[in-house]
Amino acid sequence: xxxxxxxxxxxxxxxxxxxxxxxxxxxxxxxxxxxxxxxxxxxxxxxxxxxxxxxxxxxxxxxxxxxxxxxxxxxxxxxxxxxxxxxxxxxxxxxxxxxxxxxxxxxxxxxxxxxxxxxxxxxxxxxxxxxxxxxxxxxxxxxxxxxxxxxxxxxxxxxxxxxxxxxxxxxxxxxxxxxxxxxxxxxxxxxxxxxxxxxxxxxxxxxxxxxxxxxxxxxxxxxxxxxxxxxxxxxxxxxxxxxxxxxxxxxxxxxxxxxxxxxxxxxxxxxxxxxxxxxxxxxxxxxxxxxxxxxxxxxxxxxxxxxxxxxxxxxxxxxxxxxxxxxxxxxxxxxxxxxxxxxxxxxxxxxxxxxxxxxxxxxxxxxxxxxxxxxxxxxxxxxxxx
Numbered sequence: 359x360x361x362x363x364x365x366x367x368x369x370x371x372x373x374x375x376x377x378x379x380x381x382x383x384x385x386x387x388x389x390x391x392x393x394x395x396x397x398x399x400x401x402x403x404x405x406x407x408x409x410x411x412x413x414x415x416x417x418x419x420x421x422x423x424x425x426x427x428x429x430x431x432x433x434x435x436x437x438x439x440x441x442x443x444x445x446x447x448x449x450x451x452x453x454x455x456x457x458x459x460x461x462x463x464x465x466x467x468x469x470x471x472x473x474x475x476x477x478x479x480x481x482x483x484x485x486x487x488x489x490x491x492x493x494x495x496x497x498x499x500x501x502x503x504x505x506x507x508x509x510x511x512x513x514x515x516x517x518x519x520x521x522x523x524x525x526x527x528x529x530x531x532x533x534x535x536x537x538x539x540x541x542x543x544x545x546x547x548x549x550x551x552x553x554x555x556x557x558x559x560x561x562x563x564x565x566x567x568x569x570x571x572x573x574x575x576x577x578x579x580x581x582x583x584x585x586x587x588x589x590x591x592x593x594x595x596x597x598x599x600x601x602x603x604x605x606x607x608x609x610x611x612x613x614x615x616x617x618x619x620x621x622x623x624x625x626x627x628x629x630x631x632x633x634x635x636x637x638x639x640x641x642x643x644x645x646x647x648x649x650x651x652x653x654x655x656x657x658x659x660x661x662x663x664x665x666x667x668x669x670x671x672x673x674x675x676x677x678x679x680x681x682x683x684x685x686x687x688x689x690x691x692x693x694x695x696x697x698x699x700x701x702x703x704x705x706x707x708x709x710x711x712x713x714x715x716x717x718x719x720x721x722x723x724x725x726x727x728x729x730x731x732x733x734x735x736x737x738x739x740x741x742x743x744x
Contacts, residue, residue: 361734362744363711376730380721389433392649393619396435397634398442399426400682405696415453415698423464425691432642435471442632444679448699451480455500462504473507478515487525490515494533502538509542514553523559523569530573540582547588549675567597578602585610585630591618599624612671616660620653633667636685666716677704681713688729707740
């Protein structure tokens with residue numbers, strides 16, 4: 359069996375033969391020991407809902423929670439209601455709050471690790487710093503009520519309201535004082551969200567880093583770790599080496615994660631990654647290999663996945679979710695390729711075809727025939743005869 363795939367922007371086509379199914383080992387104990395690993399998980403839209411891109415998100419809760427159980431079954435933690443879940447790109451605060459409540463309850467029922475995003479996205483217009491702080495507090499209270507760990511996400515509203523680094527220091531130190539348990543601080547770069555340009559009070563990343571570290575230094579006992587999503591491996595390493603003792607670095611670098619997780623003689627990064635949504639089986643296999651002390655084996659499993667990750671996260675990076683959901687559909691984790699806000703249309707057909715090809719080459723599809731059939735249906739709808 360072969361597929362006819364689009365071959366670049368010129369309108370040509372080429373033939374592709376899918377690889378056969380790959381049998382992976384089954385692990386009775388799915389726990390990971392050498393690294394703490396979170397997958398930022400996507401939400402499954404309700405394809406039967408009569409919605410528009412401006413409507414509140416319609417979520418298929420059963421399929422969404424089933425996918426989280428899939429991640430937990432591999433030993434990964436779930437980073438809930440993050441940008442991978444289309445937070446701020448179709449999923450509003452009401453939807454995110456419901457997602458947090460449901461996922462936290464599901465985590466308790468299966469013993470899964472979970473951390474949830476705390477932001478300010480209930481604010482729909484300009485806001486002053488007091489209002490931004492109150493919005494953060496509302497979301498922090500909800501996450502803590504569920505028993506989940508909190509991830510203090512970067513805020514578009516704070517970026518718009520803050521005039522200097524002191525405004526960030528005041529806001530975050532207040533929130534750290536309020537937190538009942540150590541949180542994860544999240545630095546999301548403008549490649550993921552252009553509205554976050556100049557976060558921490560400066561477009562100069564060296565100055566921004568100093569402010570970020572000053573925030574941590576005010577209450578290091580309230581900071582479990584930091585998540586860095588700047589797609590700059592050396593900057594992450596330099597920042598990691600400057601963290602106070604006991605504060606972890608969770609890489610959010612979807613371009614350089616194998617070497618950052620493997621680490622060096624001065625330390626390593628844990629992980630909180632959107633790419634581990636589609637890569638869950640391989641990510642878990644790699645970290646279990648690392649648990650044995652086999653860094654070379656870890657890299658052998660994970661290094662080949664970087665090409666797929668760089669493809670999904672290519673500019674404009676914020677639309678990486680489209681490829682993530684495509685692969686979930688092709689892998690059989692959901693029955694459709696529909697996204698909250700209609701974002702299934704955010705990537706081109708050649709982009710999606712290449713994502714399929716790379717994922718198939720990695721053996722990511724439990725049922726390659728199902729993936730092939732679904733990809734053929736997508737190609738046919740878009741005018742590529744099969």
